[in-house]
Amino acid sequence: MKKQGRLCMMLLLLLTMSACSSENVVVNSPAPSEQPSTTVPEPTPAPLPSVSPVVVIPTPAPTPAPSQAPSFDPPVHFTYPDAVRGIYVTGWSAGGERMTKLLSLLDHTDLNAMVIDIKDDDGYITFKPKGNLAEFGQPYIKDPQALMKTLEEHKIYPIARIVSFKDTVLAKKRADLTYLDGNSTWRNSNGDSFINPFLKESWDHNVEVAKLAAELGFKEIQFDYVRFPEGFESRDKVLTYSMGDYKDKKPTKFIQDEQDYAEATKKYQDELSSLEKKLTDATNTYNSAQTDENKKAMDDAQKSVSNLKKAAPHTPDFSDKARLTQLRVDAVSDFVAYAKEQLKPYQVHVSVDIFGYSATLPEAPGIGQNFNRISSSVDVISSMIYPSHWSNGYFGISKPDKEPYNLVTAYMKAEKEKFAGLKTPPLSRPWIQDFTASWLGAGNYIPYGKAEVDAQIKALNDAGVHEYLIWNANNSYSEGVTYIP
Numbered sequence: 001m002k003k004q005g006r007l008c009m010m011l012l013l014l015l016t017m018s019a020c021s022s023e024n025v026v027v028n029s030p031a032p033s034e035q036p037s038t039t040v041p042e043p044t045p046a047p048l049p050s051v052s053p054v055v056v057i058p059t060p061a062p063t064p065a066p067s068q069a070p071s072f073d074p075p076v077h078f079t080y081p082d083a084v085r086g087i088y089v090t091g092w093s094a095g096g097e098r099m100t101k102l103l104s105l106l107d108h109t110d111l112n113a114m115v116i117d118i119k120d121d122d123g124y125i126t127f128k129p130k131g132n133l134a135e136f137g138q139p140y141i142k143d144p145q146a147l148m149k150t151l152e153e154h155k156i157y158p159i160a161r162i163v164s165f166k167d168t169v170l171a172k173k174r175a176d177l178t179y180l181d182g183n184s185t186w187r188n189s190n191g192d193s194f195i196n197p198f199l200k201e202s203w204d205h206n207v208e209v210a211k212l213a214a215e216l217g218f219k220e221i222q223f224d225y226v227r228f229p230e231g232f233e234s235r236d237k238v239l240t241y242s243m244g245d246y247k248d249k250k251p252t253k254f255i256q257d258e259q260d261y262a263e264a265t266k267k268y269q270d271e272l273s274s275l276e277k278k279l280t281d282a283t284n285t286y287n288s289a290q291t292d293e294n295k296k297a298m299d300d301a302q303k304s305v306s307n308l309k310k311a312a313p314h315t316p317d318f319s320d321k322a323r324l325t326q327l328r329v330d331a332v333s334d335f336v337a338y339a340k341e342q343l344k345p346y347q348v349h350v351s352v353d354i355f356g357y358s359a360t361l362p363e364a365p366g367i368g369q370n371f372n373r374i375s376s377s378v379d380v381i382s383s384m385i386y387p388s389h390w391s392n393g394y395f396g397i398s399k400p401d402k403e404p405y406n407l408v409t410a411y412m413k414a415e416k417e418k419f420a421g422l423k424t425p426p427l428s429r430p431w432i433q434d435f436t437a438s439w440l441g442a443g444n445y446i447p448y449g450k451a452e453v454d455a456q457i458k459a460l461n462d463a464g465v466h467e468y469l470i471w472n473a474n475n476s477y478s479e480g481v482t483y484i485p
Helices: 002-021 098-107 131-136 144-153 168-173 200-216 252-288 292-310 320-342 356-360 371-375 404-419 450-462
Strands: 085-089 113-119 157-163 220-224 349-355 380-384 431-433 468-471
Touching: 085 098, 085 157, 113 200, 131 168, 131 200, 144 200, 157 200, 200 220, 200 320, 220 320, 220 380, 252 292, 252 320, 320 349, 320 371, 349 356, 349 371, 356 380, 356 404, 371 380, 371 404, 380 431, 404 450, 431 450, 450 468
Parallel strands: 085 113, 085 468, 113 157, 157 220, 220 349, 349 380, 431 468
Antiparallel strands: none
16 A cells, blocks of 8 residues: 555656646636637647656637637528529418429429519518517418428529518508608508618618528528619608718718819819910910911910810719718618628528619619629629510610510620629629510510510520529419520
């Protein structure tokens, strides 16, 4: 027993000496207000004593900071197809009997994607979520998890459609988030109400729904109605609404305009000073020797000064009307950028539906859509280029609905010119038409079916665009369409 005791004492002494020879390590716990470092350096091991093995007990790994959190693992998995060729599906269809027919359509054709309403045109979430959003849910899709499993089994690429600022449901519940006409919630001619893009709470409502869709396993979030109401510029002084953080903000375009104007003015003044000096010199030379050559030099100098003055920089429009117009553009563009950032942890693509004519104009400031600014913040841009939605004569086409191939060809030319101005343009995936626009009146429309859908797809293909989405509000799609020309 004494011998064993002496051995234990010697071993304890050796271990103590080993510990003393190692570097002292001080562990500082961060104060509650401090963020722990996300980088954990590897410790330099102390030399182990040669006389006895040492058992090292591993230190538990620190809880990862948010940036170190494991990537989101969705409950279902999908592979991006060769090119997305999709159809629109309402919540009713996705959760009802029509889904069987739609699944068969995709199983037996070259279609491979569905854009499914998750927040619909009224503002309802199309299934019953838990938590803060429960009051906005409707049981159109009774089992969303089962729906996602079905899409996975059929290898259908899932896109969640989120109708953003057209939201009659939330507008009814929250007068502070909408526009008031007197004491009543404003409605458009179709009876729809909108929530206010100036308010971050409106943004967050849509982003939270988008996160629900991402958590279900949707691979792409598509925001629709990312805009102010049509014709808002004629109502902005009549309706009552909050401008939130934009109330005292200088528009992004104003900041750029000020910079451009200052640079242009300096360049102009420098050039003018140089030309005026040349004119003075030429005039003095002519006064000293009134030859034809000197007269011509003086006249040319005078002409150069006059021409430059005609091209003097014009002061940008910094009026109150212009300011409010550009703040609408800022609000819509900022929302898209914010949504993209918020959805990063879910590794989903983000797309936006946009009016086709927005690509043919510098911007559509009445509704707040600037094609280039929105495009710079998304993975996919889906312009709604339905032939029926263009006024007669647009692109020089007398009756656009009657010429689907020519209309799509003309649009794609305009969109490519827009994309050329972007450093990293998004993928183009337009919405095309599979419905008859009889409301246009006799002589302005034609019945749409296989031939008309084929014509639009061929026009896209001829323009080098191979992705598209087909719209029919009733989810009744033409048979026999050639989806890959």
